[in-house]
Amino acid sequence: MASLISLAKTLLPEASVSLPILRGPFRGGRFFSSPQVSLRKVFGLYEAELNPWIARAMRRADLVFDVGANDGYFTFGCAAAMKRQRKSVRIVSFEPLLNHVQQLEMARSLAGFTAAEIEIVPKLVGRQAGPDMVTLDMFAQRLSSAYAPLIKIDVEGAEIDVLDGASRWLSPRTMLLIEVHKSEYLDEIPRRLAGSIGPLDRVYQKALPLLGREQREEANWWLLSRLV
Secondary structure (H helix, E strand, O other), X not given: OHHHHHHHHHOOOOOOEEEEOOOOOOOOOEEEEOHHHOHHHHOOOOOHHHHHHHHHHHHHOOEEEEEOOOOOHHHHHHHHHHHHOOOOOXXXXXXXXXXXXXXXXXXXXXXXXXXXXXXXXXOEEOOOOEOOXXXXXXXXXXXXXXXXXXXXXXXXXOHHHHHHOOHHHOOOOOEEEEEEOOOOHHHHHHHHHOOOOXXXXXXXXXXXXXXXXOOOOOOOEEEEEOOO
């Protein structure tokens, strides 16, 4: 079965095109990527372990920070969820790589979102500002304190740097989705945030029937705010 799926992927276009999200909490969204690497996203099965939590979190969130936006699957999926719930779309997407920035800009243009609705910041996010880096705290003064924010962090090992620059957002009202790439962070990050965010739950990768595991490193987990 795996070989048949791999063969099917090779028959798909390699160039980036506008792709729909057909199922899951992000259904109705459209992002810009290569079909060869995005089939799970199209069917709402990418990182499927997170779908139940995302569905609950998006019922609360009225502001999203997508730190490490990549091709925009999370950004435009959240935008679709907000529109479905008749909320104003307010997303800030951070992505330093030019090819992904171009994908984000193309998807935003094709979907008809404004820069005020989906703001694309072509920089890294860290603990202090610099020529090519911003902090999440830099956005706290401009954005209303009335927001209930969801912060997704996928930064390949720099998770704590992002959190160190986000102290003004760390409160029980904030929902965190952190992709963790260092095993020691599974204990360190919850310990750091216990007094501000509250408990974080650990989620492990799971294989899907027929499709199997995603092609990602084994050293890859998620920490999620506990939603009560």
